[in-house]
Amino acid sequence: MIKISIFLSHSLVAEDLLLKDKNAVVIDVLRAGSTMTVALSNGAKEVIPAENVTKAAKINRGSSNSMLCGERNGKLVVGFDFGNSPLEFTQEKVKGKTLIFSTTNGTVSIVKSRLTKNCVIGSFLNISKIVEYILSVNQDFYLLCAGKLNNFCIEDFVFAGAVIKEILKVKSDNINIELNDPEYTALKLAELLVYKNDELSSDLILDMFKISEHGKFLISLGFEKDLEICSRINTYPFLPIFSKDIIKLKEQIELETSQRMGMKKINLSGKNSNDK
Numbered sequence: 001m002i003k004i005s006i007f008l009s010h011s012l013v014a015e016d017l018l019l020k021d022k023n024a025v026v027i028d029v030l031r032a033g034s035t036m037t038v039a040l041s042n043g044a045k046e047v048i049p050a051e052n053v054t055k056a057a058k059i060n061r062g063s064s065n066s067m068l069c070g071e072r073n074g075k076l077v078v079g080f081d082f083g084n085s086p087l088e089f090t091q092e093k094v095k096g097k098t099l100i101f102s103t104t105n106g107t108v109s110i111v112k113s114r115l116t117k118n119c120v121i122g123s124f125l126n127i128s129k130i131v132e133y134i135l136s137v138n139q140d141f142y143l144l145c146a147g148k149l150n151n152f153c154i155e156d157f158v159f160a161g162a163v164i165k166e167i168l169k170v171k172s173d174n175i176n177i178e179l180n181d182p183e184y185t186a187l188k189l190a191e192l193l194v195y196k197n198d199e200l201s202s203d204l205i206l207d208m209f210k211i212s213e214h215g216k217f218l219i220s221l222g223f224e225k226d227l228e229i230c231s232r233i234n235t236y237p238f239l240p241i242f243s244k245d246i247i248k249l250k251e252q253i254e255l256e257t258s259q260r261m262g263m264k265k266i267n268l269s270g271k272n273s274n275d276k
């Protein structure tokens with residue numbers, strides 16, 4: 001039996017120790033989580049989340065290959081290189097770069113998860129990867145919704161419900177899930193708002209974004225296209241892992257490890273041939 005628990009907002013994680021040695025998915029679908037996933041998929045080396053702008057600037061100091069990214073009130077922070085729109089993070093701009101991110105709710109939630117055992121960043125762009133990961137770990141998980149300004153927001157909650165729905169769709173005898181009121185409500189709300197014939201629908205996700213408080217705010221700032229990008233299911237099927245204060249794609253970590261192993265083999269064979 002695995003237990004899935006939802007935090008409705010990062011403000012309910014009163015202190016980091018609550019998540020110590022736990023498993024968590026951090027959720028900020030509009031937009032930080034989605035934007036980071038796009039940036040890493042487009043070749044950014046890593047993302048370093050910072051809880052505030054000053055901390056981000058400090059981390060950035062002295063680094064030649066890093067960019068400051070994020071927003072306050074949805075807009076570019078003075079002195080930052082990028083805002084928080086997924087459209088900005090193209091391959092040409094981010095390949096090989098370290099991105100230091102500070103956003104109003106998303107990065108605060110990620111930083112609060114620094115003591116977790118396993119932590120990944122989830123959005124509609126990689127929902128299948130998230131579900132696959134939860135099932136492979138097969139232990140209790142927290143779904144930490146970033147929310148909006150210390151409060152609940154519909155889009156993160158519905159995403160959490162969709163994750164639960166997708167887990168329940170997997171028919172397996174050893175997967176048994178315990179759901180309490182918030183999780184059951186998220187599941188039912190997701191079924192009501194973003195599922196059609198039992199399948200997740202990008203069109204319905206976009207409709208849900210458009211009625212959300214934050215979605216309306218982003219549209220008022222001219223970011224309507226961002227809503228569409230963030231609604232596309234599994235368009236960036238990669239797994240951003242937050243570990244040791246850095247977010248990297250699992251796929252990238254595995255590639256680097258196998259390259260290192262390859263190098264080792266070459267070095268070892270070189271040594272052997274010299275020894276002969």
Ligand code: MLT
Pocket residue numbers: 028030031032033071074075084103104105106107146218
């Ligand atoms: C946040 O972290 O609060 C959001 O990602 C805000 C935004 O849409 O830029």
